[in-house]
Amino acid sequence: MVAFHFPPLAGSSGIQRTLRFVQHLPAFGWQPLVLSAHPRVYEQTSGDLMGEIPDGTIVRRAFALDTARQLSLMGRYAGWMSRPDRWVSWKLGGVIDGIRMIKEYKVDVIWSTYPIATAHIIGAVLHRKSGIPWIADFRDPMAQDGYPPDAKTWESFKHIEERATKNARFSVFTTPGAARTYRTRYPQFAERIVVVENGFDEESFAADVTDRAKGPLEPGTLILLHSGIVYPEERNPRPLFVALRRLVASGRLKRQQVKFRFRAAVHEALLNRLAAENGVADLIEVCPPIPYKQALNEMIRADALLILQSDDCNDQIPAKLYEYLRARRPILGLTDPNGDTAETLRRAGLDAIARLESADEIEAILPSFIDALASKTARVATRDMIAQASRKGRAESLSDLLNQCV
DSSP: OBOSSOTTBOSOTTHHHHHHHHHHGGGGTOOOEEEEEOGGGOSSBOSTTGGGSOTTOEEEEEOOOOHHHHSOBTTBOOGGGGSSOTTTTHHHHHHHHHHHHHHHHTOOOEEEESSSTHHHHHHHHHHHHHOOOEEEEEESOSSBTTBSSSHHHHHHHHHHHHHHHHHOSEEEESSHHHHHHHHHHOGGGGGGEEEOOOOBOGGGGTTHHHHHHTOOSSTTSEEEEEESOOOTTTTOOHHHHHHHHHHHHHTSSOTTTEEEEEESOSOHHHHHHHHHHTTOGGGEEEEOOOOHHHHHHHHHHSSEEEEEOOGGGTTOOOTHHHHHHHHTOOEEEESOTTSHHHHHHHHTTOOOEEOTTOHHHHHHHHHHHHHHHHTTOOOOOOHHHHHHTBHHHHHHHHHHHHHHHO
């Protein structure tokens, strides 16, 4: 399993997909071996998930450097040094260690996972050199209209995805929309393009009842929580802040009534600036990262949870949405009603949805949503939907693909 996102990396929900596969695949007859990158390349690290790697799991951490932080001169570096990403130096160490692992452990299948594109480069090289079947776990689309914005990086993404869809036994996506896009883009390989969604890990919610008994996060104030990265473009919160300013100015929202808490947003300066520009700094809390279990506890105790997803990400679903559903809290979805995220919310019985790009729509929906929170009549996810989204079930789906490979 070639995966950049793996403990002790902190600050990304992307590590959950690989980590939970590693935990659950042995129950279906598969022993994972992990090929990751040296922790020096991670901007943030935390040991809180290291204990969840099953005892005896083989984890090799290959040589890698972050071009921007470790190979730049006064913050500058040549463009080719960060294509397809800043961790392209991982390729050499990854291939060398990967070949060693293949020989040492008699590997049956190679699995590589995006969103670090270099992982697919490593997977492709190992497949070519060994002839072992390869599964390319794209998760989300790679080369998209306008993304990556740099033309040469876009070309490298396009080349990587073309090679993967051609040579991988399966190309795996986390949403139906992404799979449809790639079946249309590569019709000759359509039957090898499949969906294995993200999910939640039930064991991580073992303290659910105890956590709920602790009560709300801030009695007397409704807390709407966004847990995770706020991307300046794909999750741009500016229209939300504009809507809050209008609602406060019109008296439809009282300042002491509600707070929007952003946990581990990474782009804290953007949030603080937007809050100040719109005069709603007292409605916004920008909070640092906390250990994973504490983050789940916070979700369970929040009055509501917030999803931000722009309309150019309609074929993507934030991984944390599945944890939101399991937390069984009301969810405000600021996302395109026509996208996969909104469809997942509706299938869960949730209908508080407005376009992230539209301050008018957010302004229209917020008062009734907050009233429903205050009266405890806001909807939560159906139990049927929650039951379908466990990580163990997703691991079983992956094991089916692995079985087909051999």
